[in-house]
Amino acid sequence: MLLMRKNGMRATALSACLMAILTAPWALPGEDRVIAKKGSVVSAIVVAENAPPPLKHAAGELAFYLGKISDSPAPAIVNGSSRELYNIYLLTAGEAVKKGVVNAERSSELREDGFILKAGKEGLFIIGRNPRGVLFGAYEILKRYGGIRWLVPGADGEYFTHQSEIRVPDGETLCNPAFPYRTVFLGRCNNNSFLKDTWDWQVRNNLAVHTHSVRFSKEAYDYLEKLDAVCRQGGHIFTPLVVSVYDKDFTLKSLYEKHPEAFPLINGKRVFLDGQKYQPCTTNPMVLERMRRNLVQYVEKRVKPGDYVIIGNNDGTSWCQCENCQKLDPPEEKAKGSYATRYWTLVNDLARTVWEKQPDVKLGGWAYQNFHGVPKGVEPDQRLLVMLTYNNHCFRHALEDVNCPVNREFLKLFREWTAKKNYLTSWEQMDYAAGDSYMFIEKNYIEKLKSYRKLGVKGPLLIAPPPDGVYSRERRVTRTPVTWYAMWNTLYLASRFLWDMERDCDAEFEEANSLYYGRAGGAMKEYHRLLEKAMLETPCCHGWGHNSPIGRCLEKPGVQEKALGLLAKAEKDAAEDPRALKHISFDRKFFTEVWLAERKNYLEGFREIKCYSRKEPIAVDGIDKEEDWKNAERISNFKVFRQGKVSSDASAGTQTFLRIVYEPEFLYFFLEVLEPEMKKIKAEYKEHDSRIWEDNSIEIFINHPDLANKYYHLVFNHKGVLYDSFCNALNRAGDRTFNSEAEIKTRLLADRWCVEMKIPTSGLGMKCFDGTTWKINVARSRILTDGTREHSSLASGGSFHNVDNFLPLVFSGRRIMKNGKAADDSPWKNGSFDNVVSYPASKIKNWKIKDGKGPLFWSLNGDSGAFSMGLHPESKNYYLTLSGGAIYQFYNGGERAFRIRFRASGKGSLAVRLFRYRLSEDGKRTGLPSITLATIQTDSTAWKEFSYSYEKSVSREYCALVFQHVSGEINIDDVIITPTPTL
Numbered sequence: 008m009l010l011m012r013k014n015g016m017r018a019t020a021l022s023a024c025l026m027a028i029l030t031a032p033w034a035l036p037g038e039d040r041v042i043a044k045k046g047s048v049v050s051a052i053v054v055a056e057n058a059p060p061p062l063k064h065a066a067g068e069l070a071f072y073l074g075k076i077s078d079s080p081a082p083a084i085v086n087g088s089s090r091e092l093y094n095i096y097l098l099t100a101g102e103a104v105k106k107g108v109v110n111a112e113r114s115s116e117l118r119e120d121g122f123i124l125k126a127g128k129e130g131l132f133i134i135g136r137n138p139r140g141v142l143f144g145a146y147e148i149l150k151r152y153g154g155i156r157w158l159v160p161g162a163d164g165e166y167f168t169h170q171s172e173i174r175v176p177d178g179e180t181l182c183n184p185a186f187p188y189r190t191v192f193l194g195r196c197n198n199n200s201f202l203k204d205t206w207d208w209q210v211r212n213n214l215a216v217h218t219h220s221v222r223f224s225k226e227a228y229d230y231l232e233k234l235d236a237v238c239r240q241g242g243h244i245f246t247p248l249v250v251s252v253y254d255k256d257f258t259l260k261s262l263y264e265k266h267p268e269a270f271p272l273i274n275g276k277r278v279f280l281d282g283q284k285y286q287p288c289t290t291n292p293m294v295l296e297r298m299r300r301n302l303v304q305y306v307e308k309r310v311k312p313g314d315y316v317i318i319g320n321n322d323g324t325s326w327c328q329c330e331n332c333q334k335l336d337p338p339e340e341k342a343k344g345s346y347a348t349r350y351w352t353l354v355n356d357l358a359r360t361v362w363e364k365q366p367d368v369k370l371g372g373w374a375y376q377n378f379h380g381v382p383k384g385v386e387p388d389q390r391l392l393v394m395l396t397y398n399n400h401c402f403r404h405a406l407e408d409v410n411c412p413v414n415r416e417f418l419k420l421f422r423e424w425t426a427k428k429n430y431l432t433s434w435e436q437m438d439y440a441a442g443d444s445y446m447f448i449e450k451n452y453i454e455k456l457k458s459y460r461k462l463g464v465k466g467p468l469l470i471a472p473p474p475d476g477v478y479s480r481e482r483r484v485t486r487t488p489v490t491w492y493a494m495w496n497t498l499y500l501a502s503r504f505l506w507d508m509e510r511d512c513d514a515e516f517e518e519a520n521s522l523y524y525g526r527a528g529g530a531m532k533e534y535h536r537l538l539e540k541a542m543l544e545t546p547c548c549h550g551w552g553h554n555s556p557i558g559r560c561l562e563k564p565g566v567q568e569k570a571l572g573l574l575a576k577a578e579k580d581a582a583e584d585p586r587a588l589k590h591i592s593f594d595r596k597f598f599t600e601v602w603l604a605e606r607k608n609y610l611e612g613f614r615e616i617k618c619y620s621r622k623e624p625i626a627v628d629g630i631d632k633e634e635d636w637k638n639a640e641r642i643s644n645f646k647v648f649r650q651g652k653v654s655s656d657a658s659a660g661t662q663t664f665l666r667i668v669y670e671p672e673f674l675y676f677f678l679e680v681l682e683p684e685m686k687k688i689k690a691e692y693k694e695h696d697s698r699i700w701e702d703n704s705i706e707i708f709i710n711h712p713d714l715a716n717k718y719y720h721l722v723f724n725h726k727g728v729l730y731d732s733f734c735n736a737l738n739r740a741g742d743r744t745f746n747s748e749a750e751i752k753t754r755l756l757a758d759r760w761c762v763e764m765k766i767p768t769s770g771l772g773m774k775c776f777d778g779t780t781w782k783i784n785v786a787r788s789r790i791l792t793d794g795t796r797e798h799s800s801l802a803s804g805g806s807f808h809n810v811d812n813f814l815p816l817v818f819s820g821r822r823i824m825k826n827g828k829a830a831d832d833s834p835w836k837n838g839s840f841d842n843v844v845s846y847p848a849s850k851i852k853n854w855k856i857k858d859g860k861g862p863l864f865w866s867l868n869g870d871s872g873a874f875s876m877g878l879h880p881e882s883k884n885y886y887l888t889l890s891g892g893a894i895y896q897f898y899n900g901g902e903r904a905f906r907i908r909f910r911a912s913g914k915g916s917l918a919v920r921l922f923r924y925r926l927s928e929d930g931k932r933t934g935l936p937s938i939t940l941a942t943i944q945t946d947s948t949a950w951k952e953f954s955y956s957y958e959k960s961v962s963r964e965y966c967a968l969v970f971q972h973v974s975g976e977i978n979i980d981d982v983i984i985t986p987t988p989t990l
């Protein structure tokens with residue numbers, strides 16, 4: 008402690024075992040023992056000649072670093088005590104008891120990997136429960152009394168300052184790890200490579216090295232032995248157990264030819280075990296016999312003491328459908344599609360066969376894929392390690408956060424497993440969330456570790472690609488080789504807490520951050536907290552498979568600019584420190600390539616605005632304090648108006664942010680109008696319906712399905728003075744007798760003005776029903792007293808009045824989360840055809856599709872047909888031109904009656920039809936006769952509106968709307984389905 012302060016480091020991390028030293032009665036003032044001194048050798052490191060490699064390695068590391076930190080020759084490593092020098096003894100607990108250094112009772116307090124540090128005039132004893140514990144003890148001396156830290160792998164991550172003396176106070180302390188299972192899975196690289204830096208980093212931070220390869224070079228293998236590494240074997244091994252390298256009787260292929268019954272029955276056929284797709288028939292007696300025999304051989308030949316073997320399935324979710332296999336599935340698992348009982352029945356069988364011959368071998372299985380729950384029909388043998396392999400964990404939320412729909416489900420599974428007595432570990436697919444998505448999750452992760460302690464989980468397998476990994480050519484051009492630097496903080500803090508949960512998260516963060524970024528520590532801390540907050544305020548979950556909406560994290564006005572400003576400041580502050588600069592450059596890289604790039608994609612992909620229905624009352628007061636505003640999407644990227652140039656989508660220099668909430672009777676808007684020159688904004692009009700657009704103002708344009716090309720036009724200035732009219736495409740001045748009765752409240756802040764607005768739908772002629780789509784545009788005239796003028800809008804080219812250019816506004820109901828992402832549960836999608844994507848060849852078949860581009864969410868009926876996507880003039884909004892075949896989309900609305908509207912033009916004929924089905928309880932569709940609602944004709948380029956009503960006649964009826972080509976070329980657009988009330 009004292010020495011850390013001398014060392015110039017903030018002595019903030021007071022660990023629990025250090026507290027014990029300071030307060031325990033046996034630590035009452037003794038002497039400090041000097042173990043290193045600048046310019047001389049004052050200690051000797053004593054390690055027995057026949058000591059295991061990890062102890063010799065510990066001696067080497069201790070000697071090397073004592074010399075390095077004190078800037079002196081390294082202490083000698085000797086076999087027996089030195090008379091002149093202070094002796095540092097490295098011992099395993101067994102040896103220490105034999106030598107009388109500690110008694111058996113004290114030694115029995117040590118758990119796996121634990122160590123005792125005992126200093127006195129006889130010497131400093133570093134005693135490990137196992138050889139790995141000695142290594143950890145030696146590093147503890149260096150960290151605690153030498154002040155050294157290893158923040159990231161390699162020389163780059165090593166931090167210390169020279170000390171003229173390193174002292175250890177007299178006393179004895181015992182340290183056990185908070186979690187017995189602590190390691191990092193070093194993924195995405197060649198797993199046979201020599202990862203010296205990352206392995207060292209793990210051991211220096213009290214993690215065990217677990218490898219999953221047996222094909223190392225001699226050099227790597229020897230080094231792993233020095234680190235007391237554990238080999239985690241097995242994995243996806245079902246097929247290699249059916250036919251292994253030891254088998255001479257059959258190859259997989261000849262076994263299939265001779266005994267297809269060993270292979271899985273899939274849709275009535277025995278299929279070959281091709282790759283990882285299927286599981287073998289696990290109730291077939293021959294299969295069982297072969298798997299037992301091969302596993303026993305494998306264990307005998309390959310597994311060393313301390314290693315463990317995971318008996319994992321093939322990496323696919325298809326299981327045998329034969330009668331005997333199915334008999335194993337309890338009804339509740341069958342209902343859920345779970346194969347947990349089948350899996351654990353097999354693993355129990357195989358493991359028990361091995362244990363009959365070798366009772367000490369560690370074996371385990373996964374709770375994974377479609378067998379991740381606790382099996383209902385069998386007890387997993389209590390001796391089995393169970394790795395809870397839940398790749399989809401959400402890392403944005405803590406495990407016990409009730410607001411996380413993802414982790415809520417996982418927590419249930421954790422609790423079920425905790426009720427069993429198995430040794431539980433957890434697979435942490437955090438590399439995607441923390442690394443590639445550059446998410447600051449360390450605090451949540453430490454919360455999660457607290458939950459693991461409560462639940463009795465023995466520890467995690469953290470996942471990260473190592474910086475010194477050997478990567479494939481494809482990987483080398485990605486961010487993978489440097490992903491560690493995006494998540495370094497999470498990995499480092501996790502290692503600290505896995506050993507000692509009593510540490511102080513903020514203090515640990517502070518120390519690591521200020522070392523890693525040097526003088527830029529202040530700016531980088533602020534940057535970190537800013538992005539962490541932005542992430543936490545964005546709804547949705549982050550993790551593998553969640554399609555994390557990173558693009559939304561920069562929605563809050565000003566955050567992006569502030570983050571860039573802090574990075575620039577950090578670079579300036581660290582100008583003299585190449586190492587800190589390098590670290591900041593990784594942050595800049597990830598911020599640019601992930602957050603900014605995703606933000607751009609998100610904004611460019613914005614062809615549809617989603618809004619969600621109101622949950623709580625909203626007070627119109629100009630303050631967005633209500634939950635509904637927090638939940639709403641923030642829409643931005645206003646484009647500069649360029650007369651006649653819809654192709655130009657240049658962003659406006661000063662941005663505007665919009666949010667929308669609705670209920671059937673009201674539509675709510677909240678605008679944040681950024682304005683750097685608040686004192687100069689022009690607002691001269693005070694009268695309702697006066698020429699407000701000549702002021703600094705906002706305009707809202709609203710069009711709904713009953714209006715065809717007519718729309719409502721509302722204009723207001725920052726004083727809340729309103730103009731409202733009803734326009735059509737030919738008369739933009741519109742009818743001013745229209746009165747929206749909108750309630751409006753504005754609020755002026757230092758850098759923006761805010762508007763909260765509530766518009767009754769009674770005056771608009773249509774209520775906001777869930778699932779329907781309207782069209783809107785929001786425009787801004789930035790007019791300042793100094794003559795500045797900038798016009799911008801949401802629509803392409805920044806245009807104002809063109810209805811074809813308005814954006815679809817989808818009333819999406821409540822925001823529903825599905826597997827952690829906000830599910831798109833709107834019953835009808837992309838009726839505007841504006842979301843256009845490239846169709847895969849498999850979808851196109853014999854269709855003639857111009858440029859291979861078609862509307863998202865629509866399906867092609869039959870193998871052939873023809874269509875193209877066209878753009879409205881002066882617009883970037885699409886319509887569809889059908890010249891052959893039929894396209895359809897299912898309508899998922901639950902109501903009995905609905906109305907279909909669309910518009911059409913061109914010269915041709917088209918049948919409007921419904922494909923009909925009856926849905927069974929379990930979601931199966933049975934066909935019902937199709938219905939033709941109408942056959943329409945068009946003969947002009949002018950768009951014409953069509954509307955049809957339909958009422959379902961069968962219970963659980965489910966329909967798809969079909970447009971079937973009859974003749975000519977016919978354009979279709981704005982297909983909207985609205986539920987209609989039934990009696």
Ligand SMILES: [Zn+2]
Binds near residue numbers: 287288328332333
């Ligand atoms: Zn079977």
Ligand SMILES: [Zn+2]
Binds near residue numbers: 402403547
């Ligand atoms: Zn979550």
